[in-house]
Amino acid sequence: MKVRLDRLLSNTGYGTRKEVKQMIRKGHVKVNKTVIKKDDLKIDPKVEKVYVDDVEVVHETFVYFMLNKPAGYISATVDQVHKTVIDLIEGYDNYELFPVGRLDKDTEGLLLITNDGGFAHLLMAPRRKHAKIYYAKVKGEITDEHIGLFKEGITIDTGYKCKSSRLKILEANEDYSIVEVEITEGKFHQVKKMFLAIGSEVLYLKRIQIRDLKLDENLQLGEFRKLTEQELIDLKENL
Ligand code: URA
Numbered sequence: 001m002k003v004r005l006d007r008l009l010s011n012t013g014y015g016t017r018k019e020v021k022q023m024i025r026k027g028h029v030k031v032n033k034t035v036i037k038k039d040d041l042k043i044d045p046k047v048e049k050v051y052v053d054d055v056e057v058v059h060e061t062f063v064y065f066m067l068n069k070p071a072g073y074i075s076a077t078v079d080q081v082h083k084t085v086i087d088l089i090e091g092y093d094n095y096e097l098f099p100v101g102r103l104d105k106d107t108e109g110l111l112l113i114t115n116d117g118g119f120a121h122l123l124m125a126p127r128r129k130h131a132k133i134y135y136a137k138v139k140g141e142i143t144d145e146h147i148g149l150f151k152e153g154i155t156i157d158t159g160y161k162c163k164s165s166r167l168k169i170l171e172a173n174e175d176y177s178i179v180e181v182e183i184t185e186g187k188f189h190q191v192k193k194m195f196l197a198i199g200s201e202v203l204y205l206k207r208i209q210i211r212d213l214k215l216d217e218n219l220q221l222g223e224f225r226k227l228t229e230q231e232l233i234d235l236k237e238n239l
Helices: 005-011 017-025 117-124 144-152 190-197 229-236
Strands: 029-031 050-052 064-069 108-114 132-139 166-172 176-183 202-210 224-226
Touching (some): 005 017, 005 029, 005 050, 108 117, 190 202
Antiparallel strands (some): 029 050, 064 108, 132 176, 132 202, 166 176
């Protein structure tokens, strides 16, 4: 995968595109042993070594981001009509990023974005039963009886019995309830269908946790950041 020299340097933290272009033009950058002054030179970071002031630039092959997904974006890499979650990850065009699993267009919250296919596969594989926690506002009053039904397994899709799930009531009145739901599967529209099955309806849905990884509260809707080393180690543990 070839990448422009100025883009590679700005993606690895050497400054904005403008700053790294200047750095290149002033002769601070070498590719292998040669000083390069062309910022649009395309190089293969797996084969060629890049140096800034004779210090080697470490290019990451795999990158991992958490995104606070806003409503209105679809969980895909490209789409002719809609904005995609990948459009929100600016500055990483050459990394062939994709979302790990999907959130509905109107769902907000924690979505992982990566280019590491093996990691994504292990995290999403249904038989691994990794927990995902959602915060939801739903129609009507949710009660302890519903907690029991969720624990037992709700039947959706004319006959599929979902695995046991944990339902926690944060607030409940006869108009609406605020709840947290923890599921270990990822069926299409699963949370929405589970509430429909008990005669309710999801009015707002936000994913707040995957395994032990919590959505960073400092991320505004549409913002993203790299996972920390520790977050990645924890997330990969026993995948
Ligand atoms: N369940 C849903 O119904 N929608 C989502 O986006 C995620 C889980």
